[in-house]
Amino acid sequence: MANQPIFILPEGTERYSKRDALRMNITAAKVLAGIVRTTLGPKGMDKMLVNSLGDVTVTNDGATIMSEMDIAQPAARMLVETAKKQEEIVGDGTTSVVVIAGELLSKAEELLDDGIATSVVVKGFRNATEKAVELLQGIAIDADDKETLKKVAVTAMSGKGSDYAKEHLADLVVEAALRIEEDGKSDIENINIQRVSGDSVEDSFLAEGIVIDKAPLSKAMPKDIKNAKIAIMKYPIELKDINTDAKIDITSPDQFEMFLKNEEQMIRDLVDKVVDSGANVLFCQKGIDDMAEHYLKKAGIMTFKRVKKSDMERIAKATGAKLVTDIEDLSEDKLGSAGHVYLDKLFDHELTFIEECENPKASSIVLRGSTRYVTEQISRAIDDALGVVAATIEEGKVLIGGGACEIDLVKQLRDYGETVNGREQLAILKYAEALEVIPRTLVENAGLDTINLIADLKAAHEESNLIGINVFTGEVVDMKEAGVIEPLRVKIQALQSAGAASEMILRIDDMIAARNALNSTGPDESGNDASGMPPMPGMGGGMPPMM
Known part of the structure; x- marks a missing residue:
């Protein structure tokens, strides 16, 4: 009896321990980030989603993509919930949250492979997030006029199927948000969008009531x-x-x-x-x-x-x-x-x-469009625009877009990292490196020269932190003059959510689940189970013998 193994988990339980569990979760997060990454920015591509009933959704809105996908892997589902919370709180930035979280986990994996302890990585990422939020608040500029609100709305709608009418739609969004403003806040729940197929988007209007x-x-x-x-x-x-x-x-x-x-x-x-x-x-x-x-x-x-x-x-x-x-x-x-x-x-x-x-x-926007698919896509763009305009009205602060604020963060976080002693410094430097994913993705999605443009952008930031990437011309320009502006609250919430999500995933060193939870349908043709991960050898049901 002394050598008899003791099983404390029921038969069929799946258990992935330590590095195996961590790698599985990091891989799932990176796969999800890879799916939505191509939708980021004005030149982002669309996804076609077909549900079990055959209904088709064409969109590049991160929140819609993730809510429509049937995701089984638990860590990926945690990221989806984080993105949904971002949508609920500030109305935009869902794609950025997932992309940044995926990149943070990728950099964390490099640190872990170099022998850095998980607790050190988590502490470094947490300190870097706090410092990044502090730096963003320092570089934010005031948004106290209607024209700035319009630029925020236009930036939010860029690349979401409404480019040919975004100026007109931005006017409707800003007017609607200002009309319902109370005590410096705009509750966008009091604005409804009535979609009517027929005519063009330019025929959309803001109702008088x-x-x-x-x-x-x-x-x-x-x-x-x-x-x-x-x-x-x-x-x-x-x-x-x-x-x-x-x-x-x-x-x-x-x-x-x-x-x-x-x-x-x-x-x-x-x-x-x-x-x-x-x-x-x-x-x-x-x-x-x-x-x-x-x-x-x-x-x-x-x-x-x-x-x-x-x-x-x-x-x-x-x-x-x-x-x-x-x-x-x-x-x-x-x-x-x-x-x-x-x-x-x-x-x-x-x-x-x-x-x-x-x-x-309370107010209503009557949205026109040639087909149901057009009005649905533009309705999602207007929802995002309403969210960012409401956040800007309440916060009163904005940031320069086009990758400008991210590159500025990279520069300042690296300077901050050099002042930190110990291995935590490595985590902070990797965090700074991870934030480059946003400008790099904007360039990649536009089909431009990533290496040279990012180098030009870094060099230009030695002179001004307002320089960003114009993805339409392939040049680095003053984004404030170009009117590419993002709300401070959206960016801060995105960094905090991505940091919290990556920390939560990094702290998991054991996955224990019933077989039905991760492998309900058995391996597919590629040998992967329903979670999208290959079966792990030697991880069947039951605990190892307790000696």
Whole structure:
């Protein structure tokens, strides 16, 4: 019994230890970074994603690519979650996060191969990230005018399918963001994008108020109301379902007729409460009975049912209406107002416009495009632009783009690294080297001479930190004059997220998973399992004997 091995994990468990686990995770991160890297910058390429239902998505938006891909490898999934969080917080920079994290892990692998301890690498990367954030804040410039916001929006949309109309779209984005600004902040959730296929992108416009993708319940209802008094309710105007245990005894036709009249009276009472409030436009988040629809139509009330929660919130922001959850609470002081509510048809799309609102804090962009694929792609570009403009309004600081701030960071981080003693210095220098991946990728994706352009860029930064790469002309130029500007918050968040993700992956020295988690379908034709990694020899289920 003394030599009998002891198994503490169930049969079929996969275990990858120490360097094997680390290499597997680093390789997965580098593969994911390689997938999205070609989409970076104004000259980035697109990806075509086809889901299990055959729906096609064509995009170079990093967040969309990673959310649509079915990624099985756990470390790669962690990177995807990091990118999604970047999108949620600042609205852009998802591709940069993954590319930088992949490059950091690649440089970390070189250090580990040279015998540097993982803890030293992690500490060096963490200190370098903190220093990089401090340096970025030092080189940031003020963004206090509308023209700067427009340049930020144009930079965010460059290379995302909207280049031929980005000036016009940037104007719409900036105007929409400034319109809803409150206390120095713009909540872009209060801006919705209505996509309408037909006509060209240049025909897109910013509505005067809110646009919802709904038509009134009945064609006989009013379609155009001036001086609208708007009620928004989260209460159904219909009869409640009778309890399944309830029993109704009807013994004569008179009783049945009385029962129907009572039901009708209950519906009329609900409608009367709407009429008595003075509302002539009603948006209901719940259902509306056919009989209630009839009485609302007779009362001349423009009525909508099953309105989305997000639309209800925007209507409240734009018109000042208060959401009513109990019809008994509906009164004149809960109503919102708008100068004009009307139904309009754009091609085969019926939209309801709520306009002439007093100081609206919500707005809508009506996006036109020749096909559904065009409008979807440009909608994603506008989402990114809205995110960066909102971040700039709140932060009030921007950075010079085109690889300028990254090269400046590389230079200053190397100077900082020389002041640090011990092996941690090597990690800081590798971190600085890793940041070159952004300008290098911009050049590679543009099909330009990487070695010479990066060398020219470094040389130019001895004179000015505003010099970046114009990927359209293949020259190093003053990016401030060229109008290539990025928000400070997006860049800081990208560095912090990439640093945190790489640190998290580097600290993993053991992977223990049920076989179904990493190898649910068995090896494919190339011999790799479902995680995309080759099977590791000698790593079957069970722990080694405990002596």
